[in-house]
Every structure is written in structure tokens, then in C-alpha cells.
Amino acid sequence: MSDDDPKPARGRPRTMNAEKVLDVAMTAYWQSDPADVSVNAICQMASISKPSLYREFGSEDGLSRAVLDRYAEQVLSEVFVALDGGQGLRQTLAALIDFASADPRMETGCLFYKMRAGKHRLGPETRTRVEEIDGAAQAAYAAFLQAARDAGEWPDGLSVDAGAKYLGEQIALAITQRASGEDKARIREMLTLALSVFTRP
Amino acid sequence: MSDDDPKPARGRPRTMNAEKVLDVAMTAYWQSDPADVSVNAICQMASISKPSLYREFGSEDGLSRAVLDRYAEQVLSEVFVALDGGQGLRQTLAALIDFASADPRMETGCLFYKMRAGKHRLGPETRTRVEEIDGAAQAAYAAFLQAARDAGEWPDGLSVDAGAKYLGEQIALAITQRASGEDKARIREMLTLALSVFTRP
DNA sequence: GACATAAAATACCGACCGGTAATAAAATGA
DNA sequence: TCATTTTATTACCGGTCGGTATTTTATGTC
Numbered sequence: 001m002s003d004d005d006p007k008p009a010r011g012r013p014r015t016m017n018a019e020k021v022l023d024v025a026m027t028a029y030w031q032s033d034p035a036d037v038s039v040n041a042i043c044q045m046a047s048i049s050k051p052s053l054y055r056e057f058g059s060e061d062g063l064s065r066a067v068l069d070r071y072a073e074q075v076l077s078e079v080f081v082a083l084d085g086g087q088g089l090r091q092t093l094a095a096l097i098d099f100a101s102a103d104p105r106m107e108t109g110c111l112f113y114k115m116r117a118g119k120h121r122l123g124p125e126t127r128t129r130v131e132e133i134d135g136a137a138q139a140a141y142a143a144f145l146q147a148a149r150d151a152g153e154w155p156d157g158l159s160v161d162a163g164a165k166y167l168g169e170q171i172a173l174a175i176t177q178r179a180s181g182e183d184k185a186r187i188r189e190m191l192t193l194a195l196s197v198f199t200r201p
Numbered sequence: 202m203s204d205d206d207p208k209p210a211r212g213r214p215r216t217m218n219a220e221k222v223l224d225v226a227m228t229a230y231w232q233s234d235p236a237d238v239s240v241n242a243i244c245q246m247a248s249i250s251k252p253s254l255y256r257e258f259g260s261e262d263g264l265s266r267a268v269l270d271r272y273a274e275q276v277l278s279e280v281f282v283a284l285d286g287g288q289g290l291r292q293t294l295a296a297l298i299d300f301a302s303a304d305p306r307m308e309t310g311c312l313f314y315k316m317r318a319g320k321h322r323l324g325p326e327t328r329t330r331v332e333e334i335d336g337a338a339q340a341a342y343a344a345f346l347q348a349a350r351d352a353g354e355w356p357d358g359l360s361v362d363a364g365a366k367y368l369g370e371q372i373a374l375a376i377t378q379r380a381s382g383e384d385k386a387r388i389r390e391m392l393t394l395a396l397s398v399f400t401r402p
Numbered sequence: 403g404a405c406a407t408a409a410a411a412t413a414c415c416g417a418c419c420g421g422t423a424a425t426a427a428a429a430t431g432a
Numbered sequence: 433t434c435a436t437t438t439t440a441t442t443a444c445c446g447g448t449c450g451g452t453a454t455t456t457t458a459t460g461t462c
Contacts, residue, residue, distance in 0.1 A: 011408025012458040035236075036322075039450060049411050051452075060450065117318065119381075121237075158394065166391045173374050180320075190367045193359065197394055200401065212438025213428040240420060250441050252422075261420065 018056050021046045026067045030111040034064055035121045061123025064115075068129050071111045076133065083140045089148035093195050096167075100174040101188035109179025113172050141167050148198075155197060163198070170194040219257050222247045227268045231312040235265055236322045262324025265316075269330050272312045277334065284341045290349035294396050297368075301375040302389035310380025314373050342368050349399075356398060364399070371395040 024046040028037045039060050043050050057063040082095050100106065115122060115130050122130065141164035149160060174191040178184070225247040229238045240261050244251050258264040283296050301307065316323060316331050323331065342365035350361060375392040379385070 010406080010460050012410065014409060016409085033321075038448075040448080050450090051412095052410065054451070055409080120234075162387065162390050162394075165387065166394055169374060169378070169391065170395075173370060177370070186363065186366065189363050190370065193363075193367055193398055194371075194395055196398060211430050211436075213440070215439060217440080239418080241418080251420090252442095253440060255421070256439080 016048050016052045016056065021048060021053065021056070021063075022067055022070050025063060026070055026111065029064070029067055029114070030071070031108050033114050033118065034111075035118050039063070059123065061125045064122060065125040065129050068112070068115060068126055068133075072133055075105065075110075076112060076137075080137075080140050083144040086147070089151070089153070090199055092144065092148075093198060096171060097174075097188060097191050097195065100171045101178070101184055101191055106175050106178050110172070110175045113176055114179075116172075117176070137168055138164055141165075145198075153199070155200060158197075167195070167198075217249050217253045217257065222249060222254065222257070222264075223268055223271050226264060227271055227312065230265070230268055230315070231272070232309050234315050234319065235312075236319050240264070260324065262326045265323060266326040266330050269313070269316060269327055269334075273334055276306065276311075277313060277338075281338075281341050284345040287348070290352070290354070291400055293345065293349075294399060297372055298375075298389060298392050298396065301372050302379070302385055302392055307376050307379050311373070311376045314377055315380075317373075318377070338369055339365055342366075346399075354400070356401060359398075368396070368399075 021042070025037075025042045028042060028045060039050065039053065042063070043053055046053075053063065057066055079096075079099065082092060082099070085092065087095070112130070112133060115126065116134060119127055119130055142160055145160050145163050145167065148154070155163075170191060173194075174187050177187050177190075222243070226238075226243045229243060229246060240251065240254065243264070244254055247254075254264065258267055280297075280300065283293060283300070286293065288296070313331070313334060316327065317335060320328055320331055343361050346361050346364050346368065349355070356364075371392060374395075375388050378388050378391075
């Protein structure tokens with residue numbers, strides 16, 4: 001996935017560091033909101049010119065898509081790993097609760113959820129990627145719950161798919177509340193309450 | 202609250218109907234999102250000129266604030282009435298579930314929740330009003346739950362305030378999902394599951 | 403040195419934004 | 433009829449947006 005840098009050996013050497021630009025953009029998008037950060041602002045923060053950015057990413061859509069990919073790689077992957085870890089139902093739910101209500105990286109919310117909430121404001125590439133990730137997350141939640149169901153306890157009359165969607169939305173809600181400055185303990189209390197439906201006799 | 206129309210008796214008679222403008226703006230804000238509807242667009246939809254709008258409402262902030270007040274009067278009041286109705290816990294929760302997951306007016310979401318979600322993009326007047334309404338809603342939920350608690354069943358170890366916040370956020374989540382085209386039955390299923398924590402033995 | 407190449411930066415484009423100054427139109431009062 | 437008052441409209445303001453044409457700068461090659 002990485003280097004297609006055949007060392008051009010001709011022409012002015014590039015000073016722009018795409019990784020650094022992605023970092024700057026990801027931080028800015030994440031800390032505030034993709035819809036509230038302009039390409040101009042990113043160029044300024046990254047100390048590059050606009051044409052440089054456009055030559056690298058093609059468009060604002062291309063940039064935000066690249067940022068989202070990076071975010072999925074660096075942050076979301078952890079959640080997928082936790083879901084796939086084969087730990088028990090209660091233990092995994094506890095880990096999810098910890099992540100959503102206490103992980104310091106989620107203090108300003110989750111970039112993916114911010115993008116999903118403002119889906120209609122995204123370009124087509126980024127929007128498509130958001131939908132793909134959303135589907136993958138739902139599938140991962142469903143697989144996790146299916147395993148738990150096979151292993152024993154499960155509330156009567158609840159489909160795995162509905163449970164997966166419910167679980168995902170509750171986590172999204174909790175993290176979104178983090179971004180709005182809600183008290184961490186409160187969020188933990190509410191998320192624990194919401195997820196208690198999975199571990200009720 | 203209504204008529205300060207002392208019949209000016211002089212000058213060119215006004216053709217602008219403030220009520221109609223509010224209706225147009227409320228519909229537009231509600232159907233899409235306040236952040237995605239410009240003053241220009243509203244003027245065009247209402248067939249008035251921009252200065253007419255600004256003379257009536259002062260600013261975009263003034264307009265959105267007036268729209269929010271109208272929305273609170275016309276829509277949110279019903280929810281407050283339902284909470285205040287003194288019906289039992291289960292019955293009132295069922296009514297809330299119906300409203301959130303099936304009321305046709307919520308098919309494109311709730312204007313108040315849209316404003317709250319994009320609070321930072323609102324002007325100061327409107328933002329203040331959003332916070333006032335949010336506080337009032339939380340108080341109403343808390344009063345409702347307190348009454349239910351006095352009347353009997355209540356999950357151990359859950360404070361009324363936390364329960365009120367939880368209840369409000371679950372309803373907000375359900376209605377927001379309506380706006381994103383989620384299946385009504387699914388939403389009802391998930392909201393019922395979330396609120397089942399209040400009616401568990 | 404002259405030339406080709408590739409990346410940089412400047413300066414611009416048209417579109418739209420919220421908001422307003424200047425002016426035209428429609429009514430009443432004298 | 434003509435001034436006054438009130439409203440409506442046109443045309444504009446400065447600013448920001450995403451995006452780009454143009455030019456400058458830095459390198460390797462000959």
C-alpha cells in the first residue's frame with residue numbers, strides 16, 4: 001500500500017510531506033468537524049500551498065477519504081480487534097464501554113461518527129467509504145453477538161442483527177456525547193444501562 | 202404574544218407575511234438541516250426579498266430563533282403534554298415510543314435535535330434557546346420519572362437524573378435515525394429495547 | 403551554460419454566503 | 433397635488449469557499 005516513490009531524480013524535489021498533511025487534516029477534522037474545516041485552513045495549518053494539496057489528493061473529497069482511511073487504520077482497527085478477540089460477552093462489552101466512555105482519544109468524539117452524522121455534506125468517495133466502514137462495523141458487531149449467542153445467554157426475542165445495530169448505535173451515542181462535553185461517569189452509567197439488556201437473566 | 206399590529210395606517214402596506222416566512226423556513230430547516238439552508242434560499246422559497254426578511258427578523262440568528270420558538274410551540278409542546286399527563290410509566294413510555302418511531306412528522310427527524318446536534322453553527326440567540334429547551338426537556342423527563350418512581354417500580358441503583366438523561370437521549374437517537382431513513386420497525390424495536398430497562402422486574 | 407522536468411507559490415476564478423445602502427413603489431394626510 | 437411615511441426591491445459589499453491557470457524555483461541532464 002505504501003511506497004510508489006521511484007525517486008523521480010529529476011525536477012524540483014518535493015518538500016510536501018503527505019503523511020504530515022494527513023495528520024494535520026485528521027487532527028483538525030477530528031477535533032472540530034469535517035464540515036467546519038476548509039481546505040484553505042488545512043493548507044495553512046500544514047504550511048503548504050493549495051495546489052500542492054490538490055496535486056496530492058485531487059480534491060477535498062480525495063483528502064477527506066484519505067483521512068478517513070488513515071483514521072480507520074489507526075483507530076477503528078482497534079475496535080475491530082477487540083470485537084474479534086474471542087473474549088466473553090461481558091468482558092468485551094466492558095472493554096467497549098471503557099473505550100467509549102473513558103478512552104482519552106475519544107474526548108472530542110469519533111471522526112468516523114462525525115463523518116457519518118454529516119454524510120450528506122461529504123463528497124462521493126468519502127461517503128461511499130463511510131458506508132463501507134459502517135457496514136463492516138455492523139457485520140463485526142453481529143459476528144461478535146452471534147458468537148456470544150452460540151455460547152449461551154441471550155435475551156429472548158431479539159435478533160442478532162437488531163442487537164448488533166443497537167450495540168453500534170449505543171456506542172456511537174456515547175462517544176458523540178463525549179464530544180459535547182458530557183461527564184464521563186454519566187456517559188459510562190448510561191452506556192452500561194443501555195448495554196445491560198444483553199446481560200440480563 | 203401575538204398582535205402588535207396597531208394598523209400603521211400610513212405608508213406602503215406590507216405584503217410580507219411573517220407567519221408564512223416562518224412556515225417556509227421551518228419546513229426547510231426541518232426537512233434538511235438549518236446549516237444547509239441559506240437565508241437566500243429561504244427568501245426565494247418564500248418569494249420575498251432579503252431586506253424584508255432582515256427587517257422582520259434582524260438576522261439569520263433571529264430568524265432561526267423565531268423558527269425554533271414556533272417549532273417548540275407547535276411540535277415539542279405535545280411531548281411535554283404527554284409527559285405531564287399523569288399516565289402510568291408503561292403507558293407514557295409506549296406513547297413516547299410511538300411518537301419517536303412512528304409519528305409521520307418525525308419522518309425527517311426533529312428540528313430541535315438537528316439544531317442541538319449542530320449547536321456550534323447557530324447564532325447566540327438560537328443557541329441559548331436550544332439550551333433552554335434542552336434543560337426544560339430534561340426537567341420534564343425527570344419529573345415524569347420521579348412520579349413513576351414514587352408510584353412504585355424503579356430499577357435499583359439508578360438516579361432519576363441519569364434516567365431522565367438516558368430517556369431523552371434514547372428518544373433523540375431514535376428520531377435521528379428516522380431522519381437517516383432507518384426502518385421504522387427497527388427503530389421501534391431498538392427504542393423499546395433501550396427503554397425496557399425502566400420496566401424490568 | 404542551456405534545456406528539460408517536476409514541484410512550488412502566487413494570484414486568480416466564479417459561486418455563494420450573510421448583510422446593507424440606495425432607491426422605487428404604494429399608501430395616507432394636508 | 434404634493435409631501436410624508438412605510439414597505440419592497442435592486443444592486444451591491446466584503447469575505448470565504450473549492451478549485452485552477454500561471455509563473456517561479458529547484459533540481460538533473462546534456
